Amino acid sequence: MTSDEALMLEFQRGSREAFEELFARYREPLYGFFCRRLESRERAEDLAQETFLAVIRASSRYEPRALVRTYLYGIALNRVASERRTRIRNAVLVEGGLEAATNADSDAALWVRRALERLDASEREILMLREYEQLSYSEIAQLLRIPVNTVRSRLFRARLALKVWLEPEKRAHGSETPIDASARRREGEV
Amino acid sequence: MSQNHPFEQEELMAYLDGELSTDRAAAAVAHLERCPDCERVAAVLREVSQDLMTWEVGPSSPRIEAGISSALEERGREGAGSTAVGAEIPGGSLVSAASRRWFLDLQFWVWLYSLV
Numbered sequence: 602m603t604s605d606e607a608l609m610l611e612f613q614r615g616s617r618e619a620f621e622e623l624f625a626r627y628r629e630p631l632y633g634f635f636c637r638r639l640e641s642r643e644r645a646e647d648l649a650q651e652t653f654l655a656v657i658r659a660s661s662r663y664e665p666r667a668l669v670r671t672y673l674y675g676i677a678l679n680r681v682a683s684e685r686r687t688r689i690r691n692a693v694l695v696e697g698g699l700e701a702a703t704n705a706d707s708d709a710a711l712w713v714r715r716a717l718e719r720l721d722a723s724e725r726e727i728l729m730l731r732e733y734e735q736l737s738y739s740e741i742a743q744l745l746r747i748p749v750n751t752v753r754s755r756l757f758r759a760r761l762a763l764k765v766w767l768e769p770e771k772r773a774h775g776s777e778t779p780i781d782a783s784a785r786r787r788e789g790e791v
Numbered sequence: 792m793s794q795n796h797p798f799e800q801e802e803l804m805a806y807l808d809g810e811l812s813t814d815r816a817a818a819a820v821a822h823l824e825r826c827p828d829c830e831r832v833a834a835v836l837r838e839v840s841q842d843l844m845t846w847e848v849g850p851s852s853p854r855i856e857a858g859i860s861s862a863l864e865e866r867g868r869e870g871a872g873s874t875a876v877g878a879e880i881p882g883g884s885l886v887s888a889a890s891r892r893w894f895l896d897l898q899f900w901v902w903l904y905s906l907v
Contacts, residue, residue, distance in 0.1 A: 615867070617867065628855060629850060629851060632848070632850075632851040633848040636848045642851075642852075643854075646851055646852060646855045649855055650858055650859065653859055657862045658862070710845045710846035710847065713842060713843060713845055713846045717843075732844075738805070753801055754801060756804070757804050760835075760839045764838070764839050767842055
């Protein structure tokens with residue numbers, strides 16, 4: 602499979618097909634990125650589209666030393682930040698910072714969103730970039746301009762904190778964890 | 792980290808995330824097999840990741856494509872090569888105007904030496 606970076610270079614040379622391949626690869630991941638950070642699916646689609654348009658307009662500035670996906674998520678993070686600034690100005694930002702797709706189709710995961718909202722914003726972003734965007738520690742460090750060790754320590758803190766927040770949310774929604782289940786089985790065996 | 796636990800918990804997490812070197816990852820696997828305390832930490836970390844994956848996002852609609860085709864057509868009309876600095880340089884180096892100048896300088900010196 603042709604790498605993202607090779608496709609981007611082909612696109613710089615004028616290949617429309619190369620861009621279409623990149624679009625096919627990143628359309629849903631970018632939509633998911635925005636959907637989990639914004640209040641509506643429509644706005645998520647708008648910003649995903651704007652990210653691709655920014656790539657088309659600024660493709661000549663892409664340098665092969667940066668991974669395409671880091672480049673894309675860098676643009677996407679800027680769009681989210683800009684969107685939040687606009688919303689703050691318009692005083693319609695949902696308190697807590699994670700507006701997160703209230704009309705998305707995954708209400709079964711409401712408890713996950715609620716637990717995420719309780720995390721510190723910077724730790725939450727690192728955790729989401731790792732879990733949902735599947736970025737490496739070094740890619741996250743590059744995007745957020747922080748050392749890799751800071752990414753690792755914040756990610757660890759975020760996961761443990763989330764575990765604490767998830768438990769009551771899960772109990773409230775009647776969800777049992779694999780660990781709970783195995784503990785219950787062990788208790789039954791005794 | 793201690794004699795019983797040669798791995799920091801953060802490093803175990805890095806192993807689960809596929810961030811350790813092959814040697815270190817193999818050592819982590821071996822340690823997890825014989826250390827219930829660390830295996831418990833690993834189980835918690837795995838469970839948090841599994842929980843997060845329950846938040847699924849459905850597919851986007853075709854409206855995400857709106858405007859992309861016209862932007863590509865516009866770019867095509869403007870000429871892709873005009874925006875890619877150095878596009879005519881053999882080897883596909885498109886990095887910067889500086890690299891283009893360097894190549895032109897090189898061509899000049901090659902030409903000059905050919906005259907000697």
